Amino acid sequence: MADTMSPTDSHADAAPAPERSPGGLDSHDRSAPKHTVDGFVSDFMRELNYGQGVRLARASVNDQYLALARTVRHHLQARWMSTLAKQWDMQAKTVCYLSAEYLLGRQLDNSLLAADMDDIVEEGLGQLGMSLSTLRGQEIEPGLGNGGLGRLAACFIDSLATMSVPCVGYGIRYEYGIFRQEFVDGWQVEQSDPWLQLGNPWEFPHPENSVRVQFGGRTEKYEEQGCERTRWLPDWDVLGVPYNYMVPGYRNGRVNTLRLWSARATQAFDLAEFNSGDYVEAVRNQTFAEKISMVLYPEDSTPQGKELRLQQQYFFVACSVRDFIEQVLPADFDLRKLPDRAIFQLNDTHPVIAVPELMRVLLDDKGFEWDEAWDITQKCFAYTCHTLLPEALEVWPVELLGRLLPRHLEIIYRINDDFLAEVRERFPNDEMRVRRMSIITDYPERAVRMAYLATVAGSKVNGVAELHSQLLRDKVLPDFSDYWPDKFTNVTNGVTPRRFLRLANRNLSGLITEAIGPGWITDLDRLIELEPYADDASFRQRFREVKAADKASLARHLKARNNIELNTDAMLDIMIKRLHEYKRQTLKVLHIVTLYQQICSGELDADDVTPRVFAFGAKAAPGYRMAKQIIGLINGVGSTVNADPRVKGRLSVVFPPNYNVTLAEKLIPAADLSEQISLAGKEASGTGNMKLALNGALTIGTDDGANIEIRRLVGDDNFFLFGLLEPQVEELLASGYHPASYYERDPKLRAAIDFIASGAFSDGDRTTFEPVVSNLLNEDRFLALADYAAYIEAQERVDAAYADPDVWSRKAILNVARSGFFSSDRAMREYVDRIWHTPPVLDD
Numbered sequence: 001m002a003d004t005m006s007p008t009d010s011h012a013d014a015a016p017a018p019e020r021s022p023g024g025l026d027s028h029d030r031s032a033p034k035h036t037v038d039g040f041v042s043d044f045m046r047e048l049n050y051g052q053g054v055r056l057a058r059a060s061v062n063d064q065y066l067a068l069a070r071t072v073r074h075h076l077q078a079r080w081m082s083t084l085a086k087q088w089d090m091q092a093k094t095v096c097y098l099s100a101e102y103l104l105g106r107q108l109d110n111s112l113l114a115a116d117m118d119d120i121v122e123e124g125l126g127q128l129g130m131s132l133s134t135l136r137g138q139e140i141e142p143g144l145g146n147g148g149l150g151r152l153a154a155c156f157i158d159s160l161a162t163m164s165v166p167c168v169g170y171g172i173r174y175e176y177g178i179f180r181q182e183f184v185d186g187w188q189v190e191q192s193d194p195w196l197q198l199g200n201p202w203e204f205p206h207p208e209n210s211v212r213v214q215f216g217g218r219t220e221k222y223e224e225q226g227c228e229r230t231r232w233l234p235d236w237d238v239l240g241v242p243y244n245y246m247v248p249g250y251r252n253g254r255v256n257t258l259r260l261w262s263a264r265a266t267q268a269f270d271l272a273e274f275n276s277g278d279y280v281e282a283v284r285n286q287t288f289a290e291k292i293s294m295v296l297y298p299e300d301s302t303p304q305g306k307e308l309r310l311q312q313q314y315f316f317v318a319c320s321v322r323d324f325i326e327q328v329l330p331a332d333f334d335l336r337k338l339p340d341r342a343i344f345q346l347n348d349t350h351p352v353i354a355v356p357e358l359m360r361v362l363l364d365d366k367g368f369e370w371d372e373a374w375d376i377t378q379k380c381f382a383y384t385c386h387t388l389l390p391e392a393l394e395v396w397p398v399e400l401l402g403r404l405l406p407r408h409l410e411i412i413y414r415i416n417d418d419f420l421a422e423v424r425e426r427f428p429n430d431e432m433r434v435r436r437m438s439i440i441t442d443y444p445e446r447a448v449r450m451a452y453l454a455t456v457a458g459s460k461v462n463g464v465a466e467l468h469s470q471l472l473r474d475k476v477l478p479d480f481s482d483y484w485p486d487k488f489t490n491v492t493n494g495v496t497p498r499r500f501l502r503l504a505n506r507n508l509s510g511l512i513t514e515a516i517g518p519g520w521i522t523d524l525d526r527l528i529e530l531e532p533y534a535d536d537a538s539f540r541q542r543f544r545e546v547k548a549a550d551k552a553s554l555a556r557h558l559k560a561r562n563n564i565e566l567n568t569d570a571m572l573d574i575m576i577k578r579l580h581e582y583k584r585q586t587l588k589v590l591h592i593v594t595l596y597q598q599i600c601s602g603e604l605d606a607d608d609v610t611p612r613v614f615a616f617g618a619k620a621a622p623g624y625r626m627a628k629q630i631i632g633l634i635n636g637v638g639s640t641v642n643a644d645p646r647v648k649g650r651l652s653v654v655f656p657p658n659y660n661v662t663l664a665e666k667l668i669p670a671a672d673l674s675e676q677i678s679l680a681g682k683e684a685s686g687t688g689n690m691k692l693a694l695n696g697a698l699t700i701g702t703d704d705g706a707n708i709e710i711r712r713l714v715g716d717d718n719f720f721l722f723g724l725l726e727p728q729v730e731e732l733l734a735s736g737y738h739p740a741s742y743y744e745r746d747p748k749l750r751a752a753i754d755f756i757a758s759g760a761f762s763d764g765d766r767t768t769f770e771p772v773v774s775n776l777l778n779e780d781r782f783l784a785l786a787d788y789a790a791y792i793e794a795q796e797r798v799d800a801a802y803a804d805p806d807v808w809s810r811k812a813i814l815n816v817a818r819s820g821f822f823s824s825d826r827a828m829r830e831y832v833d834r835i836w837h838t839p840p841v842l843d844d
């Protein structure tokens, strides 16, 4: 029998406490939440009894979590409505952040922080005999992204809300997020991620504002008042249902919106088919439509040339452009002024189809002439590129685009024709250049280069770290940066200090705030005030105590989560990021195997080795075979090393499965050493590197991505640099790279590789990791062997520094103090000032 609420629950009708101003709620509303413990308890009980429909005595943890989440969200809703009202009144220019991914992480803690409710909730739940930490654990994080790109989007919208800059984040509400990773015999197995199954208290669906999105069919010309116009005659459509999420600023009374689209069939099912008994046929439409927002493509840094992927991309940008024009702007808005009201930021190439979509809306729906429409469009877009790997730049076959979006293909052709005519005018008799710059390529098949389209249409193009932006100009888009030097700019990535320091590392936050006050939470440059404390022995001692406490807490977490034992007395050496060959997890493995092999062979005395725990977190794309092999290898090395009494207490490997934001928040605070060892020139920026430095881990890293800026800021002495520089990489590749020659010349390297090849980590089976070994010896695209010797030498420098806790913690404190630059608030300020021109909307 279902258990229903009982009027006898003591708190359900507790006396109302004095209330805080309900802010943006309509004035007659008397149910604004109360900001006191009693007020919280009565609100919570009301949610439990009347929202969930259960009595306290019978409430499951999920009931309690949902009631808590709804209680907390009430505290933000008034701010949300007043923010929207204010933005509406001001008709403020708004950032429309278009991103196929948002890796949000859990919402409860961030909402509690923004609403300043931690203490009240902790105490109130305590009175009811519940624990906040248990309820926290009930939240399933929305895994609507793969890695850095999606997490960056989440950091950016957090910062914009905190800075009171109007922003709507637009994306897809994937029914199933990034897969849940399990290990079976050390190999990755993917399970689906039904994150919505137990209910999602953080979203607000608005089916009444659904947008119809059309696909397929053909176009036709017609005459209107003597002008030739085009009409698109699509042959199928779906509905996009918006789900709104609050994006609270940090205690500034602002809440922006994240609007994620879910696909529904325009006609749910065919009643006649259903009545005739053909149930499968009856729901065919529905299934067909809903698959569009069914799953996130679990690819990171590589494009997925799949029709469904293009459907997803068009689906969400078409909904978003229409939503902004029809819902956010007033009905009589003059679209010639659109650039004063909106900037659509293209987060990588995934949303670039928004460019021809805005053109289509202006031309076909709103009756603009081409030149005027193009002028508006060009001012409304800006493009961020997040990669350098040429194979990762999206290209859509003309055949596919023409079939799915025939009108858009026509528009792209016209944009290209006009653009190439301009190029010819500026560079007469340079057909090679024209061909190089064409948005349409003919090789290996006729296709649209989305990065080129974004560059032609965008008012600005930016890379995500200095080196990346430079290589983007010089190597990826050199003709375009010649053509439009002012279009190109850099904005180095950043991370939100709220989630990744204040919330993830309460111990360190407390220590910092005690030393310099809480101003750093919204002005991270103030961390520099910690610098003098690096020379204060008692502060260093406390800093070490904080690290030890964070490690102990990680150890408890890993024990409960995966039954993993963590040696908290060892250096915690961490490599957490997607599994990709260019990131070179194999180089890390070679280091571990080298140490282990040297101990086994007697070359090294175990007692002389710095005790280390090597921790990994990484998902491999399901179709990326080599990446999955490498996961198998890490786990193989882990189970052998962890079981060997000769290295007990000295070397161990932990690889908790299913690395996600929630786990990152546990691992990062506890880390001593941050592994950022990509091949120079390949990692666009990295953001994990920033989070780790900010939490007092020292970096061992190559001269790549944002590592370069981290090293410049924290100082050479506080960063372990190694490896080839980007120009050296180019040189080596140009002169012919032979990995086997490194193997032959370097006995340590040879011994490590031979050890793997011998089957030492695969129960004696030499074939298991043969693909990794032969890839390293014969191909090694990312030059792991070329950097191996320098890496081992740098690790020895790490050991030497770690040997003296005072030396190490001084460096670690300086890393924290000098990492203020890596706040996403700073990154957002740069976008606002140089690209978006969207001032904050402040109170009068």
Ligand code: NBG
Pocket: 147, 148, 149, 152, 300, 301, 302, 348, 386, 387, 392, 464, 493, 683, 684, 685, 686, 687, 705
């Ligand atoms: C990733 C890069 C990272 C970078 C993030 C965020 C893609 C395509 N790119 O180096 O690999 O930190 O983007 O900019 O996911």
